Amino acid sequence: MSKQLNSTLVDVLSVTLRVPADRISDDFSPADCSNWDSVRHLMLMLAIEDKFEISFSEKEIAELRRFATIRDAVRTHVARK
Amino acid sequence: MTIPERTTQDWPIPKLDFVEALRNVNKWEASNTTARVIRVKVFRNYSAEFIEPFLKHYFATRGMRCEIDFGGFDAFQQEIIEASDLNSYNLILLSLTGDALIDGRHRGSSPEEAIAKISGLIEHIETKTAASVVLNTLIRPLLDEGGASFSLQPTSQTHRVDSYNRQLRTFVTKKSPRCALVDWERIVMLTGVEAAFDRRLAYTASAPFRHAFLNLYAREIHRIEGALSGRTKKCLVLDCDNTLWGGIVGEVGVEGIDLDPNEYPGKAYYDFQRAVLRLADQGIMIALCSKNNPEDVESILDNHPHCLIKRSHLVASRVNWRDKEVNLRELVEDLNIGFDAVVFVDDNPMECARIQALLTDVTVRQVPGRLHDLPVLLDQEGLFDKIGVTKEDFARTAMYQKEEQRREAAKLFSTAEEFLASLEIRASIRMAKDHELSRVAQLTQKTNQFNLTTRKYSEAEIRDLAGREDCAVYALSARDRFGDLGLTGVLIAKRADATAVIDTLLMSCRVLGRRLELQFVTECLRQLIERWRVGRWEAEYVRTEKNRQVVNFWDQFGFEPVAKDPDRILYQARTASLTLHPTSFVALEPA
Numbered sequence: 001m002s003k004q005l006n007s008t009l010v011d012v013l014s015v016t017l018r019v020p021a022d023r024i025s026d027d028f029s030p031a032d033c034s035n036w037d038s039v040r041h042l043m044l045m046l047a048i049e050d051k052f053e054i055s056f057s058e059k060e061i062a063e064l065r066r067f068a069t070i071r072d073a074v075r076t077h078v079a080r081k
Numbered sequence: 082m083t084i085p086e087r088t089t090q091d092w093p094i095p096k097l098d099f100v101e102a103l104r105n106v107n108k109w110e111a112s113n114t115t116a117r118v119i120r121v122k123v124f125r126n127y128s129a130e131f132i133e134p135f136l137k138h139y140f141a142t143r144g145m146r147c148e149i150d151f152g153g154f155d156a157f158q159q160e161i162i163e164a165s166d167l168n169s170y171n172l173i174l175l176s177l178t179g180d181a182l183i184d185g186r187h188r189g190s191s192p193e194e195a196i197a198k199i200s201g202l203i204e205h206i207e208t209k210t211a212a213s214v215v216l217n218t219l220i221r222p223l224l225d226e227g228g229a230s231f232s233l234q235p236t237s238q239t240h241r242v243d244s245y246n247r248q249l250r251t252f253v254t255k256k257s258p259r260c261a262l263v264d265w266e267r268i269v270m271l272t273g274v275e276a277a278f279d280r281r282l283a284y285t286a287s288a289p290f291r292h293a294f295l296n297l298y299a300r301e302i303h304r305i306e307g308a309l310s311g312r313t314k315k316c317l318v319l320d321c322d323n324t325l326w327g328g329i330v331g332e333v334g335v336e337g338i339d340l341d342p343n344e345y346p347g348k349a350y351y352d353f354q355r356a357v358l359r360l361a362d363q364g365i366m367i368a369l370c371s372k373n374n375p376e377d378v379e380s381i382l383d384n385h386p387h388c389l390i391k392r393s394h395l396v397a398s399r400v401n402w403r404d405k406e407v408n409l410r411e412l413v414e415d416l417n418i419g420f421d422a423v424v425f426v427d428d429n430p431m432e433c434a435r436i437q438a439l440l441t442d443v444t445v446r447q448v449p450g451r452l453h454d455l456p457v458l459l460d461q462e463g464l465f466d467k468i469g470v471t472k473e474d475f476a477r478t479a480m481y482q483k484e485e486q487r488r489e490a491a492k493l494f495s496t497a498e499e500f501l502a503s504l505e506i507r508a509s510i511r512m513a514k515d516h517e518l519s520r521v522a523q524l525t526q527k528t529n530q531f532n533l534t535t536r537k538y539s540e541a542e543i544r545d546l547a548g549r550e551d552c553a554v555y556a557l558s559a560r561d562r563f564g565d566l567g568l569t570g571v572l573i574a575k576r577a578d579a580t581a582v583i584d585t586l587l588m589s590c591r592v593l594g595r596r597l598e599l600q601f602v603t604e605c606l607r608q609l610i611e612r613w614r615v616g617r618w619e620a621e622y623v624r625t626e627k628n629r630q631v632v633n634f635w636d637q638f639g640f641e642p643v644a645k646d647p648d649r650i651l652y653q654a655r656t657a658s659l660t661l662h663p664t665s666f667v668a669l670e671p672a
Contacts, residue, residue, distance in 0.1 A: 015104045039130050042286055046131065046279075047099050050292060058285050 005052075005078065009071055012051055016044045026068035041065070052078055094271055097296045103134040109141045116146040119306070122170040123149060124157035127178045128288035135292075135299035143307070154287065161202050167210040172306055175202065178289060179219035183241050192245035196252060203260060211541035213309050215302055216253060217263045218246040223274060258309055258468045258519070258540050263301040268294055308466035309539060311526025314444065315418050317360060317459070318409065320427040321371035321378055321400070324448050325357075325390065326350045330377045340387040345452075347387070352456035354389040364474025365465050366396040366416060366481065370408045370425070375400045396481035405432055406439045416481065417590030419529060419627060424464055471520045473567045483563045484591060490563075502666040504561040506595060509670040510604040513556035513571075518543045520568045521556060524587060529627040531598065532587040533620070533634060551576045553609060557601045559592060559667075566592050572605045576613050583620040586634075599662040602638060604669065610656060618654040637662065 013028070014021040017035045030036040036044075045061050048054075048070070054077035056064070064070045119140055123129055133149050140147035150170075152160045157175065167173065182195045199216070206214055221242045225232040232239035246266075253262040269277045276293035283289035290298075307313060322329045327339025327346050340354075341347035361367050367390070371378065378400045382392050392398075397415055399408035405427075413420055420442035427433050428448035437445040444464060449455055459465065473480075487504070494500035513521050522540040529535065538546070547554045557570030569589035575582045588598050609615070620635045622628075624647070632650075636642075639660035640652035 012100050015100050015107065018107065039128070042128070042282065042288060043099075043131055046282075046292060047103075050099050058281055061282075061285070 002075070005075065006071060008051060009048065009067075009074060012047050013044065013067065016040065016047050024067055026066075026071075028067040029065055048074060054078060054081070092271060094293075094297065095300065097135060097138065097292075099131070099134060099292045102138045102296075106134055106137040106141060110137070110146060113141075113144075113146065116141075116144055119145045119147050119172065120170045121147060121149045121172045121174060121302075122152065122167065123174045123176055124152040124161060125174070125176040126155040126157060126182075127176075127290075128154070128282075128286055129176055129295075131288065131290075131292065132295040132299050135296045136302060139299055139303035140306075143303075143312070158198075158202065161205050164209060167206060167212070170210060170212050172302075173206060173210065173212050173214045174302065175199070175206075175214055175216050177217070177219075179242060179245075182219070183238075183245055192241050192248060195245055196248045199249070200252060203256065207259065211539065211545050213258060213305075213539065213541060214260050215263060215305055216249065216260060217265050217298075218249060220265050220269060261305045261309065261468060263298060263305070265298070268297045268301070271297060304463040304466050305468070307463065308468045310537065311467075311523060313466050314365070314424050314464045315422040315527070316366040316368060316396075316412075316416060316424070317357065317465075318368045318370045318412065318423055318425045319357070320429070320432070320448075321369060321373055321381075323428040324371075324426055325354060326381065326385075326388070327452075330381060331374060335377065335380050335385060338381065338385070340385060342387060349452040349455045351387055351389070353458070356456050356459060358389055358394065360459065360465055361394050361478065362475070363465070363467060364471070364477045366418075366477060367394055368397040368399070368412055368416075369395060370399045370405055370412065372402055372405070373400050393482075394478060396478050397485075405436060409436065409440060409443065417530065417593075424459070426458070469519060471523060473520055473523075476565070476567065480564070480566065480591060487561075487563055498666070501595060504563070504595065504666070505668075506559060506561045506597065506666060507668045507670050508557060508559040508597060508600060508604075510555065510557050510570075510601055510608075513543075513547060513554045515547075517556055517568055518547055518554075521547075521554060521571050524568070524571050524589060525585060528587040528589060529625065530590055531593060531631055532585075532625075532628055533583075533631055534585055534623045535625050535628065536585050538585075546573060553612065555601075555605045555608070557588075557597065559595075559597055561595075570597065570601045572602065574605070574609055576615065579615050580617040580619055581609055581613055581615045583618070586620075595667075596664050597667060598634075599637075600664045600667040600669075603661040603663050606638070606659060606661060616656050618652075618656065618659070620652040620654075622650040622652070624648045 010021050010024050013019070013024050017033050017040060019033055019035070023032070030041070042061070045056060045064065049056060052074055054074065056073065060073055064073055121136065130151060136149060137147045157177070183190050183192055203214060219242045221239045225237055225239045227237065231237055234240060250262065253260045272293040276291055278289060278294070279291050319325055327350055328337055330338055339347040340350050342351040357367060369378065379392070381388050382390060397412055399412060401408070409423070409425065413423060420440050424444045424446060425436055426446050426448065430447060433445045433447045436443055446458060449458060491500050494503060519540045522538050522543040525536060525538045525543070543554065546552045553574045555572040556568050558568045559566045569592040571585060571587050572583065573585035575584050586602065588601070618640065620640055622632060622635065624632070635652045637660065638654070639658045640654040642650050643653045644651040
């Protein structure tokens with residue numbers, strides 16, 4: 001389950017930000033990806049919410065800007081469902 | 082192979098996952114780099130960017146690559162006034178939410194003032210581009226201050242939005258097809274409130290709409306573009322038993338069929354017939370193709386008290402025991418349309434699968450198993466979408482029926498000339514008048530066979546051409562002793578120095594076989610010589626799959642082919658060497 005969550009999330013980032021999946025490591029952040037601007041960031045957050053049927057708080061939306069952090073947040077939300 | 086039923090819920094909304102849409106679009110664009118491009122400009126006052134994958138997805142389903150440019154956030158007024166590149170777009174979206182537009186607390190933001198503002202912006206856009214503008218209604222507040230009764234007060238936001246929407250509808254109707262409208266409230270009705278709005282992002286990022294809303298908004302925009310460019314269906318071919326009524330008339334008799342609007346399933350069939358007639362009223366051709374004894378079907382059409390569809394609504398009928406594929410081929414030939422213009426409805430999954438397999442361009446729809454879904458079967462996909470209805474649309478069925486009478490009359494004459502003379506054809510050939518331009522645009526979009534270059538123009542583009550000094554848009558209207566044939570020929574010429582270039586020549590198929598095309602071109606050339614006094618001529622034949630019949634058309638007028646490649650022949654002529662073909666049996670009427 002956890003592994004699948006990880007690969008689904010990698011896929012969402014890869015498609016939304018248009019980067020190859022193998023470039024997405026735990027530390028992957030806007031600094032590694034010129035496509036990851038503020039509009040793309042919102043797009044990404046909404047895409048993740050849709051995919052996992054969860055809802056981030058406004059604080060999370062503002063702060064989730066590193067792959068591992070996003071994954072932890074998704075995990076917490078999914079576990080809470 | 083069976084065609085799966087398309088309907089699994091009462092109001093099927095295309096579910097489109099954002100990531101999947103984006104993935105498919107990325108993949109499609111990478112492998113279709115030469116696809117036709119449609120350029121869209123979005124003026125907006127909210128974060129509208131998330132619509133991009135959805136819009137691209139819908140256009141890709143029609144083989145088009147959609148390129149979208151978003152104007153600056155809430156800078157739409159300034160940008161429209163200053164824009165200098167608008168004519169490079171095919172479609173303009175003026176996508177505005179209500180908050181800033183009409184807010185009772187600010188002066189200058191009453192519904193009337195908001196409409197005046199929109200109307201001013203449209204005027205600006207009109208001077209800069211021929212592209213159509215898609216507007217949207219506003220959404221009334223879900224919870225009104227003061228409750229339901231208070232919302233009747235003119236000062237309530239509900240009342241104001243309502244008033245704005247009503248005025249906007251009137252405005253867009255007047256401006257159609259230059260302007261078109263998406264009803265945002267309807268989208269919310271379809272998706273439900275929860276799926277439509279995101280209050281959190283409305284506040285933090287000015288992005289009030291969720292993906293489900295943007296998906297349907299994109300679908301509506303795509304439907305409008307399809308209707309504007311005339312890429313919709315022309316003919317509906319219907320089976321009879323268990324499609325137009327319930328039961329098999331050969332078994333249960335005329336009295337035994339289900340068609341009573343006071344019973345179920347009779348009401349479902351009755352309402353389906355009503356939906357078919359609404360299409361007929363808009364100029365969609367209705368035909369029957371069924372395996373029945375013709376007397377049985379005629380008896381229902383003529384005498385059944387609840388049968389709304391009468392023989393007078395049909396352009397053609399193939400009620401017999403032959404193969405439906407053969408019947409359909411014959412129908413398409415008689416009506417002079419392409420298979421891609423046909424929608425075929427049948428209850429039998431075998432027939433549906435066969436037709437789909439043998440005639441792949443035909444759109445096949447099976448009568449849904451849940452009969453209460455039948456009445457809306459044809460409304461859901463926008464197959465017959467159109468913007469505006471012309472005079473010819475209203476009269477189309479009658480014209481095809483008269484064509485049938487003409488075919489009968491032709492049998493009485495021994496030579497073609499004798500027959501043509503007996504038709505007493507009268508033609509009017511002149512520059513197209515203002516009220517005819519929408520029909521002219523429609524013909525450029527719909528005529529595939531007798532069309533030398535197949536250039537498709539929107540009404541706005543035709544209006545632009547007709548208004549130019551160096552351009553002439555000619556129209557042919559004709560009638561004969563059987564009746565009016567309507568506006569059925571178009572010739573567009575452009576002048577470049579001392580050369581007249583024939584940009585477009587087309588004739589609606591229903592007037593072919595009368596040599597009217599010879600008289601039409603002869604008269605246009607004559608008038609152009611007088612008007613422009615040019616010495617040289619250029620004309621063109623651009624090959625398509627459907628216009629073989631006109632490949633050598635220009636030769637008979639004294640044009641010489643000067644460049645030939647497989648897809649295109651370029652012709653030239655001098656005025657002195659033109660060969661004209663006035664015909665004796667077409668009387669010209671004064672303009």
